[in-house]
Amino acid sequence: MKKLYGLVAAISTLVAALVASSACYIFIYQPEEPASLRNE
């Protein structure tokens, strides 16, 4: 289970980093961006 969690966490972090470089989430809802990803 830990391996699966590790994989999900890695993919999620990668997607979070990709989304962080854009102006907003690709759909019309924007959750609060974590401080470490902020590149204002």
Added chain:
Amino acid sequence: MEKLVRKQASKISTSLGYDAEKEAVVAYGLIAIVQICITLTLVFLFGLIVGAPIEALIVCLSVSILRKYSGGVHADNAEFCTVFSVIYCTVTAVLSKWLAGVYFAVPMLVAGVVIYAAAFAIAYRYVPVDSPNKPIKTEKKIKRMRKGSFIILTVYFALSVLFYLLSFQAPAYRSFGIGMLFGVAWQVLTLTPVGAILLHKLNDLPKYLGKEEKQQ
């Protein structure tokens, strides 16, 4: 949906011994994955039901790819966002198919020119449109987002011209081009104050309807 995803992210982070910041990053990415998967699947399924799956996906993707650089007004919650996206993409996909059936080349050309002229003008005036949850302040990022938006709009324009030219040989391209126009039109509308008022009114509609029912 967001609460559920955050719960899962918390479970994963606890199991991996992550701190609060790492957990927030995992949750942020996981919300994006879930939202993209659910929205695209529903748009495709509803598109299949109405007989226009490709048109529905064209509308959805033309909005979301441009949005990545232009930004735009936001909904208050993920559920409204998904429901609204699915309804808009499905309805405009049906409209695209219908309009393709009563298609006239000259009005189509005029509509395309007007929509793209307005899109470039609105993008020039407003891009990037940020939100309190993701502010854009540095000149460098503003320039990057503006450049990206104009590149994407130019690519969309080239694709629309291509669909228009191909539609003389294969009528199927008519609805693809019309779908793209619906996507661009909606996305640039969400950059304007009018679009913001419209979306917030739609967002508040369920609350308003709930109040009306309680009063009765």
